[in-house]
Amino acid sequence: MAVSKGAEEARNHLPELLDxxxxxxxxxxxxxxxxxxxxxxIMAYSAANRQHPLTPLAGSGRGLWGPDSAQTLRDLRDEWSR
Incomplete structure (x- = not known):
């Protein structure tokens, strides 16, 4: 649970807060x-900002756009131009 401190108090007690x-x-x-x-x-900060590899996601969208993804994209673009 996080403790709450005012800015002035935090400034005066920075060494203790760092500990x-x-x-x-x-x-x-x-x-x-x-x-x-x-x-x-810092562990919380670095864990939140860590980049995750994309290789486990490879192929996860297979079949999402149908057998001809280029045609599906053309159809979607045409839908917006109508």
Missing amino acids: AAEKGRPTVITKRGRPVAVLAP
């Missing part, structure tokens, strides 16, 4: 009572 983040505890930083930022462990 808490190192231990896996995020902190929500507020400004005038509104949440504006999160100080979170």
Whole structure:
């Protein structure tokens, strides 16, 4: 569960908040009572921004466009021009 701190308090206690983040505890930083930022462990950030390979998806759309995908695309384009 994230702890909430005002901007001034977060500024004054930054070393403690960094220690808490190192231990896996995020902190929500507020400004005038509104949440504006999160100080979170880097693991959470890197996991959310990790790129995933596309190779497991190869072939997953096979059959989606029918036996002739070029014709299906032409039909769809024609549908918009009517």
